[in-house]
Amino acid sequence: MSDNLIELAERVPLVSAAQLSGLSEDEIVEGYRDGLEGWAEPGDNRSLSYWHGWRNGAVDGGHVPKDIYQATLAHSVVAERRVAALRARHACGSG
Secondary structure (H helix, E strand, C coil): CCHHHHHHHHCCCCCCHHHHCCCCHHHHHHHHHHHHCCCCCCCCCCCHHHHHHHHHHHHHCCCCCCCHHHHHHHHHHHHHHHHHHHHHHHHHCCC
16 A cells, blocks of 8 residues: 555544644644635645644535534534533532
């Protein structure tokens, strides 16, 4: 398998909040803006961060349908925030 095919094979949509922590916020924003404007899906010359942003921008722009991966990631992010809020309340003694 060529290096390009390996890189593309590794470009799997994110499904957990933990996966977001290793991505570049700047590249996500750049990809999001391009996806929102309807640019074509990026090739293997772009990072996973950019591609993740592009996917979300393309959905928000109405260019591609939302998929199960995005729904799963959204649920994971919301759940992680709820757990963090509960822990913070518990640590303050108000929960």
